[in-house]
Amino acid sequence: MIEALDIQVKGIVQGVGFRPFVYRMAKKYLVNGWVLNAADGVFVHAEGEGKLLDEFVLELSENPPAASRVEEVALKEVPIEGFDSFEIRFSDAAAVEKTTLVSPDLATCDDCARELFNPNDRRFRYPFINCTNCGPRFTIIEKLPYDRASTSMKDFPLCERCASEYGDPLDRRFHAQPNACFACGPQVSWREHEGGDVSAPLGPVSWGATREESDAIFARAARLLAEGGIVAMKGLGGFHLVCDANNPEAVAKLRARKRREGKAFAVMAASVDDARQVCEVGDEEAGVLAGPQRPIVLMRKRPDATFAPGLADRLPELGVMLPYTPMQHLLLHDFADVTKAAKARGCGHIPLLVMTSGNLHDEPIVIDDEDAYEKLFDVADAFLGHNRAIRTRYDDSVVRVIAAGSAGKAVQFIRRARGYAPLPISLASQPAERADAAETLADVGGPATAARRHSVFAAGSEQKNTFTLTRDAEAFVSQHIGDMENAETYDAWLAAKSRYEALFEIAPTLLACDLHPEYLASKWARERSRACGLPLAEVQHHHAHIAAVLGEHGLEGPVCGIAFDGTGYGADGAIWGGEVLLANRAAFERFANFAYVPMPGGAAAVRYPLRMAYGALWAFDLLDHPGAARALEALGEQAAVCEQMIEHGINTPQTSSVGRLFDAASALLGICTAPAYEGEPAILLEAAIDAAELDGAPPSDSVAASFAASSTRCVAGGFDAERTNVSRETCSAEQEKFAGQEKLTGREESAGREEFAGWEGSAGQEGLADREESASWKELADREGSAAQEKLACWKVPAGQGESAGREESAGQEEFAEQEESAGWKSAGQGESADREMPVSQGESSGWEESDDAAAAERYAIAVLKNTATSSSTAQDTSVVLFDAAPCFRALLDDVVAGVPVSVIARRFHDAFVQAVVTAAELARALYGIKAVALSGGVFMNRYLVEHALAALEAAGFTVAVNRDLPPNDGCVSFGQAVVAWAANEEGVAEGDV
Incomplete structure (x- = not known):
């Protein structure tokens, strides 16, 4: 019996040979009708015998062209029109709205590669060979629908033979928009310096016609x-x-x-x-x-x-x-x-x-x-x-394959660009919240106009910037833009933004940005909001990290979100980076964080990690530890400058950053004291775990050898103009800043230690599992308790600072106080560091034995403290729990004195932070019943850390999610910002509150 269907196929289905594929399948299954490229995907009218028609539809979804990505196949039974053949119709350029996805550029396929080196092929060694399965897409397209006239190939009219291929539905190059050959296509060019001298003028251009x-x-x-x-x-x-x-x-x-x-x-x-x-x-x-x-x-x-x-x-x-x-x-x-x-x-x-x-x-x-x-x-x-114009910048994507626990092997993005952008990521929760496409089918004109949610433009972060545009439940995350630290990158960001808005015909109605007051992207968003009257969501950096994980996995939360990175503007104005958040998409509470450490010189402590090491030593009362001697000697005159900066509270921001702690450890071990690029100290600290296998490793796996090797790599100039061994003149100039200023009488009173004044510490974690269920998070974890859900969704501007789950006298704080005796909590106020009872090795050890490693985990364990600070009335800037890395750093220095190999110390240091991740999750589960964990932040690009953390968390019974479609570094932040803003809009937050 003959039946008729209207079929709508959504996804990456244009420019990838999908229509000729449909045509071939129609011939195979004796189906009549037509196929059309429309702005909302590919539309098919199919008439055929029932069973054959079913098999035809199955082919479309199960065996599409390799370069395509079918998101959805929607079917609608329609009257039979009596077609006696199957045809490919022209694109519908007049569709009401454009929702087609744009394919990324694709690598040369095997068929084209064979032809490229086949002397008998007419495209033998043609440098721009391509077909519908490969070649440029996103970098040449100017507007939709994707036709040759809408690409940079419009400058190259097809020759007769290429035009014949282009028009043949059975040819691999049917409607391959970049199709070309030597007779009609782009040409390579060559230009070199005259006389082979790079300083000489360039010679004339030669063309490969x-x-x-x-x-x-x-x-x-x-x-x-x-x-x-x-x-x-x-x-x-x-x-x-x-x-x-x-x-x-x-x-x-x-x-x-x-x-x-x-x-x-x-x-x-x-x-x-x-x-x-x-x-x-x-x-x-x-x-x-x-x-x-x-x-x-x-x-x-x-x-x-x-x-x-x-x-x-x-x-x-x-x-x-x-x-x-x-x-x-x-x-x-x-x-x-x-x-x-x-x-x-x-x-x-x-x-x-x-x-x-x-x-x-x-x-x-x-x-x-x-x-x-x-x-x-x-x-x-x-x-x-x-001479083929590039319409958008498109860096190479960078990935690695990691062991992802029970999930087996997984791809982790380091940089997402070529080959992946601009494929969208769904904002919908699971199960997918998609409208029934069949209801939107029109005769041949594509879908009818549908109701829209806010279109969000999320500006992203300062480093490793991307931006995100949303259209309904689709989020288009841009390709990697770069670090927004100069006019050239800012201009590239603006150009890419304009291109996305024009290409996808999106006019944002809601803006989102980072809380940081000085980020260029955030400044633009604030100015645009004021100028255009658009609502603005200012999203805390680490909430964006965790929200990105939730969005990528289609999760709502709540989760125990662990965000470790180098820097992010905190809700309290400090530099965050060692955060444990109780979070869903719309809101968060700061459950735990690493205790603040001073950064003498601010950004200079990042460029010169020995300064960061000094800040850590000062914070942990370890300046007199013999294991710090080499680092302090290498710091030289800067040590006095750092001390004065901290004591006077001048240009010394406070940070909870785990990334900065890794920098400090790297410097203390002599692994990297003068980095050549951002992130090098932490990267080399991880590499030191198996340094014995590395080329270029120090000749001896010892701290002394590391410092000796490091000193030979201290080249003036650094990863920017300000990284070097700071000169004597610079030190003197900095010291002059402190002339005439009264020195504070003690660390307890210094600006750099104020954050520590509210600590109380614990020798153990006894009693935490027995803590009463409290606050909204326990109810929310059970997906019950509407009051708690409503409370969590209350989201104001800027996100992270408005009305939220207020915690002036939170149940969590009260219960911590009640448990002080039973749980063994001790005071860890300033001036009482000795109460940590961590032994300090004196003098040089006679040697190190592998058996010492058995007790290392306990010595390196990061202390869990309770936070009694009362400086804030919100749950978004004052945590319940503090993690104190002082014991870890003391153990590191003890091992330095004991002569433990650098590779072993580096591994023990990493293991301490793996255990801290597990401890944070266990605390959240014990106190609030949350069993799901999300990991994000640049520190989790550390392969050793993320693989061991995933394994340990799963072994402890947690469900764990990590960034899957985006990098864990700041490349995911814009998507996270969009998730938060979109969720707030979903929750019905008034525009004036966004």
């Missing part, structure tokens, strides 16, 4: 690389700087010219097999490496592989990616041919190319040829470009 001319350009580029040169190569979303990864001189030259002192370079290998020669590549890594996204994958180096100095020194991992454009395939192929005679040099004797972003220090990636000639003039020896 024919295969012979193009081949000559690639041959010249390969020879230049083999000779140790640097090539600026234009890719899908911007320029790369390329050199021979096996050539130490070339790597060093690239570092010097780009002013990139220490940060690891990523490399490109020709195949998964080649990648296996230098890294440990498991099945999961191989699948990600060779997938259509082709990100950079961080993988452990093979211990038997040899690496050029300067490639990824002192690190256990190397970032590797495979070619994802035809130009890259050609260059790597020709480079391998040129270097065959020199394979005896390094890296498993395989060709590897460094591929690093083509930009100046801290600026956005360059996308235009003329800009490249100007900005990269004295960096690159030559420029390998092309």
Whole structure:
């Protein structure tokens, strides 16, 4: 019996060969009708015999083209119209609203790669070969619907043969918008410095209009690389700087010219097999490496592989990616041919190319040829470009595969960009809250206009910025923008924002931003809110981190949200970063945090971690510990400056940051005292766990050797102009600031110690499990108690500072007080640090034995204290519990004196924070009944920490969620801001309150 269906397919279904796929399936199952690209996806009218029609529909959802992503298939029975064939209809450009998703750029598919190197194919060695399964998408599209006239390919009219392929539904290039060949498509270009002198003017541009001319350009580029040169190569979303990864001189030259002192370079290998020669590549890594996204994958180096100095020194991992454009395939192929005679040099004797972003220090990636000639003039020896315009910057994505507990292996994003953005992330809770698409089907004109929620624009954070735009329950998280610390990046942010709004036709009606008063993105949001009268949600940084995890997993909460990172503006104005929040999407309470530590010099303590080490030593009363002697000696004259800053409370913000504690530990062990880039101290601290396996490691796994090696790496200039061993003149100038100022009489009275005055400590955690169920969180955890739910959802501006679950005399605080005797809580007021009863080793130890490790966990255990501070009446800035890292740092210094290897100390330090994560979760479960945990923040990019924390939490009976679709660093913050703002709108918060 013949039946008829109208079918709507949503998702990534345009520009990926979906219509020809539907056409082929219709022919296979004897289905008549039509298929149409509309602004709301792909629409199909299908008429056929019932069973065959069912199989046809199943094919659409179960076996779509590899480059597509089917989000939804909606069916509606309709009258039979009597079609006697199946056809592909033209795109419906006049649809009422545009909700089609835009495909990311896709790596060269296997079919095109075979044709690229097939001498009998007419596209043999054509640098822009593509089909509906691969090639540029997001970087060339200008507007929707996705047709050639709406892309940068509009400048290249199709030749007769390409036009024939473009119009043939059975051809792999049917409606492949970037389809081209030597006769009609883009061309490569070549330009190099005259006489091979990088300071000389650039010569004329050569074009690869024919295969012979193009081949000559690639041959010249390969020879230049083999000779140790640097090539600026234009890719899908911007320029790369390329050199021979096996050539130490070339790597060093690239570092010097780009002013990139220490940060690891990523490399490109020709195949998964080649990648296996230098890294440990498991099945999961191989699948990600060779997938259509082709990100950079961080993988452990093979211990038997040899690496050029300067490639990824002192690190256990190397970032590797495979070619994802035809130009890259050609260059790597020709480079391998040129270097065959020199394979005896390094890296498993395989060709590897460094591929690093083509930009100046801290600026956005360059996308235009003329800009490249100007900005990269004295960096690159030559420029390998092309004349296909790039419409948006698109950095390489960076991922790693981690052990995710019971979930097995999982991909963790470090940077989300090419291959993934702008795919949306659903804001809906599980089960998915989607309207019945069948009800929105019109005849051929697409869906009718639907009611809208607020469209949110979330501005993101300062570092590793992304922004997020929402449309109904879809959140479009931008590609990685970068650190918003200069005008160039800010302009790139504005340009990307305008592009997203125009491309997806979204006019934001609600703004969200970080609480920080000085973030550029937040300033823009506040100014826009005032100018346009748009409601603004100011979202606390760490709540955004946890909300991002909730949004990615479709969870509502509440959860015990553990957010560890380097910095985030707190609800009390301090620098947060070691936070345990009781949170749902709309609101949070600060349940616990790491005790505040002073940062002498503020940002200078980040650039020069020995200052952070001094702040930690001061806070923990460990300045006189013999294990700190080398660090204080290395600090030199700055020690006196730091002391005066802290004592006088000048330019010494307080921080609860776990990231800063990792910096301090790294400096105290001599691992990294003068970082070349942001995050290096903590990265190298993790790397020190297995330092014995690393190239470039200190000759002896000891603190003395670490300090000796570190001193040789203290190069003036640093990861910005202010990081160095601060000069004598600078120290003198800082000391002059304190002249005539009265010194405070004691640490108890100093600004740097005020936060400590409200502490009371515990020698144990007895009695916590017996704590009475209290506050709204217990009721909310049981998903009952409407009053508590209502209380939690009360969300004002700025988020984290308005009316919330007020806790002037909270049940939690009262019960802590009642338990002081029974639970063993002790006073830990200032001047009473000795009550911690942690032994200090005196003098040098005669040696260290592995058996000592049995007691290390207890010695390193981070103390759990109760917070009796009464400086605030809100639950969003005053916690119930404080974590005191003093015992951990004392144990670290004890081990330094005892001669314990640095690798062992680093592991013990990490294990202490793993246990702190578990302890925080256990406290939340004991006190409030919350059994779900969410982990986020840049500290959880530490592989050792996140893998061990996941395993330990699951072993303790917790359900754990981590960032899945976004990085745990600040790249997820804009999405978290959008989740909070969207949830507040869902809860019915009045616009004036947002």
